[in-house]
Amino acid sequence: AFYNETQAKLFLKFYEQPARIVFNEFMEATWNYVTNITKRNRKNMFQKEVEKSQFMLYFGSRARLFKTDHFQNPDVKRMLSKLQNIDKSALPTEDLQKYNRLLTYMETTYSTAEVCLDEGPCIPLEPDLEEIMATSRDEKELLWAWQRWRDAVGRQIRPVFEHYVQLSNKAAQYNGYKDMGALWRAKYESNTLEEDLKRLFDELQPLYLNLHAYVRRSLFRYYGPEVINLRGPIPAHLLGNMWAQSWDNILDIALPYPKKPPEDVTKIMKNQHWKPEKMFQEANIFITSLGLLPAPSEFWVKSMLEKPADGREVECHASAWKFYRGNDVRIKKCTEVTIEDLLSIFHQMGHIQYYLQFQNLSVIYQEGASPAFEEAVGSVITLSASSHKHLLSRGLLSQQHQDSEEEVNFLLGIALEKIAFIPFSYLVDVFRWKVFDGTITKSIYNQEWWNLRLKYQGLCPPVTRSEEDFDPGAKFHIPASVPYVRYFLSLVLQFQFHEALCRASGHAGPLHRCDIYNSKVAGKMLGDVLKLGSSRPWQEVLKEMTGQSNISAKSFLSYFKPLLHWLVNENVKQGDILGWLDYSCSFEE
Numbered sequence: 032a033f034y035n036e037t038q039a040k041l042f043l044k045f046y047e048q049p050a051r052i053v054f055n056e057f058m059e060a061t062w063n064y065v066t067n068i069t070k071r072n073r074k075n076m077f078q079k080e081v082e083k084s085q086f087m088l089y090f091g092s093r094a095r096l097f098k099t100d101h102f103q104n105p106d107v108k109r110m111l112s113k114l115q116n117i118d119k120s121a122l123p124t125e126d127l128q129k130y131n132r133l134l135t136y137m138e139t140t141y142s143t144a145e146v147c148l149d150e151g152p153c154i155p156l157e158p159d160l161e162e163i164m165a166t167s168r169d170e171k172e173l174l175w176a177w178q179r180w181r182d183a184v185g186r187q188i189r190p191v192f193e194h195y196v197q198l199s200n201k202a203a204q205y206n207g208y209k210d211m212g213a214l215w216r217a218k219y220e221s222n223t224l225e226e227d228l229k230r231l232f233d234e235l236q237p238l239y240l241n242l243h244a245y246v247r248r249s250l251f252r253y254y255g256p257e258v259i260n261l262r263g264p265i266p267a268h269l270l271g272n273m274w275a276q277s278w279d280n281i282l283d284i285a286l287p288y289p290k291k292p293p294e295d296v297t298k299i300m301k302n303q304h305w306k307p308e309k310m311f312q313e314a315n316i317f318i319t320s321l322g323l324l325p326a327p328s329e330f331w332v333k334s335m336l337e338k339p340a341d342g343r344e345v346e347c348h349a350s351a352w353k354f355y356r357g358n359d360v361r362i363k364k365c366t367e368v369t370i371e372d373l374l375s376i377f378h379q380m381g382h383i384q385y386y387l388q389f390q391n392l393s394v395i396y397q398e399g400a401s402p403a404f405e406e407a408v409g410s411v412i413t414l415s416a417s418s419h420k421h422l423l424s425r426g427l428l429s430q431q432h433q434d435s436e437e438e439v440n441f442l443l444g445i446a447l448e449k450i451a452f453i454p455f456s457y458l459v460d461v462f463r464w465k466v467f468d469g470t471i472t473k474s475i476y477n478q479e480w481w482n483l484r485l486k487y488q489g490l491c492p493p494v495t496r497s498e499e500d501f502d503p504g505a506k507f508h509i510p511a512s513v514p515y516v517r518y519f520l521s522l523v524l525q526f527q528f529h530e531a532l533c534r535a536s537g538h539a540g541p542l543h544r545c546d547i548y549n550s551k552v553a554g555k556m557l558g559d560v561l562k563l564g565s566s567r568p569w570q571e572v573l574k575e576m577t578g579q580s581n582i583s584a585k586s587f588l589s590y591f592k593p594l595l596h597w598l599v600n601e602n603v604k605q606g607d608i609l610g611w612l613d614y615s616c617s618f619e620e
């Protein structure tokens with residue numbers, strides 16, 4: 032029996048209140064676990080997870096009973112169709128409980144892993160191993176940290192990951208998708224997603240290839256010809272980051288004009304006795320200067336802004352949380368006083384702002400217009416916050432004027448974060464989509480991961496890898512089953528937003544000098560997007576904001592145009608080739 036539109040409206044109305052209660056209890060239980068990893072908290076989380084899944088199965092299956100073809104109200108149709116995708120909750124109970132155990136085992140293994148020195152202490156990823164990867168310039172020490180982290184995490188996760196893939200695909204099929212990759216891609220409401228991704232990647236390739244060649248030359252000068260092959264890929268442990276996903280920590284090695292080094296903002300923050308709370312207040316000040324909503328008092332009371340000092344095990348990977356109860360929004364982050372963490376806090380506070388802005392919508396619409404929109408909001412604010420003009424105005428820089436060479440140094444610093452991230456953010460889900468659709472079978476997980484790392488990033492493993500290893504498992508989002516292509520799309524989107532907001536704020540001149548701080552016009556433009564949540568297709572939202580209905584790399588390219596010219600000239604001057612004709616690190620015969 033198919034029900035009519037009036038009954039559909041009642042059904043959706045009836046859904047709201049219980050949904051808020053069930054989701055709130057689930058979020059509280061999950062929060063309690065990740066901020067205090069104990070058996071009891073895990074058991075409670077599993078219990079709440081089952082309850083949430085039963086609730087979603089009840090409503091998701093009934094939502095399929097409505098024939099909406101002749102319905103008049105587009106909202107009712109959109110809400111019913113969103114209700115139908117219940118992800119892993121579609122699994123039979125014992126499969127679901129097994130799946131939840133696998134997921135929690137992988138995520139907790141990652142979050143509690145430590146690397147032990149031969150004699151002496153064991154050190155965790157945050158902050159210790161990340162600090163080594165960011166600041167050590169000793170190739171052997173970098174190799175030690177890089178390899179031991181992968182031994183401690185990737186190898187443990189590999190056997191479980193194979194079962195996770197099977198159960199993920201089973202859940203996807205229950206929801207009517209051929210595999211979990213298809214279910215993840217469906218969130219973008221686009222039947223041209225994969226070609227759009229390929230087009231954007233190709234448009235950005237010249238930027239990446241020129242940056243790669245230039246950084247390879249810089250590393251060659253620093254570490255010498257035994258370590259760097261000027262015609263080959265770059266060893267993955269030398270880029271200032273455990274996953275070589277962003278290279279901003281090796282700006283000192285790659286600085287275009289070393290006689291004009293930029294001021295060290297981290298040092299200035301430490302000299303000014305910045306504390307984590309002040310870093311969050313700084314982001315709040317920026318956001319409220321746009322006329323957007325302040326972080327509510329509950330945020331300051333309930334968030335975990337630092338790694339607890341009481342010995343508790345916590346999940347340190349930074350994330351923003353909503354609890355389906357009005358102003359109860361929180362961030363969990365093991366904050367260190369560094370510029371990198373300050374900018375990461377701007378990113379997380381962008382998620383918080385989205386939650387605050389869409390809280391009056393139906394629960395069904397309380398998410399970003401697309402996962403990429405959610406990621407882009409905080410990052411677009413960070414683009415202004417990291418500008419020379421803004422840091423100067425906030426007393427985090429003292430040098431008034433930036434000459435053209437200093438400006439190249441600045442742009443290279445932003446490029447090491449944003450341009451380096453292009454291929455990494457693209458390949459993580461290219462890998463996982465192939466794993467889910469069966470192209471990459473479990474016997475070749477690691478070699479296929481490194482094939483993609485070579486093909487797209489021009490990186491190679493600094494030591495021989497085998498199928499005992501599972502290097503993708505050493506990156507949070509894989510054991511945590513968090514999709515990643517959202518960050519690639521956000522990279523492009525955040526510059527498209529930035530250009531629109533800068534124009535709205537009355538900015539004139541190069542895009543990289545824009546700071547929308549204090550612009551109520553820009554704030555309103557952004558707020559209007561956030562208030563919509565996922566109630567409208569993201570293409571419509573993008574058109575209203577920027578005038579374009581498709582995601583475009585034009586803004587990204589124009590932001591870095593001055594730098595591309597400089598890089599091309601530099602690479603020609605050095606006689607450097609773009610790309611990596613050779614295919615392996617020098618150590619391999």
Ligand SMILES: C[C@H](NC(=O)O)C(=O)O
Binds near residue numbers: 349518
């Ligand atoms: C870019 C992505 N950010 C996040 O997870 O918050 C990462 O850390 O890899």
Ligand SMILES: [Zn+2]
Binds near residue numbers: 379382
């Ligand atoms: Zn994010």
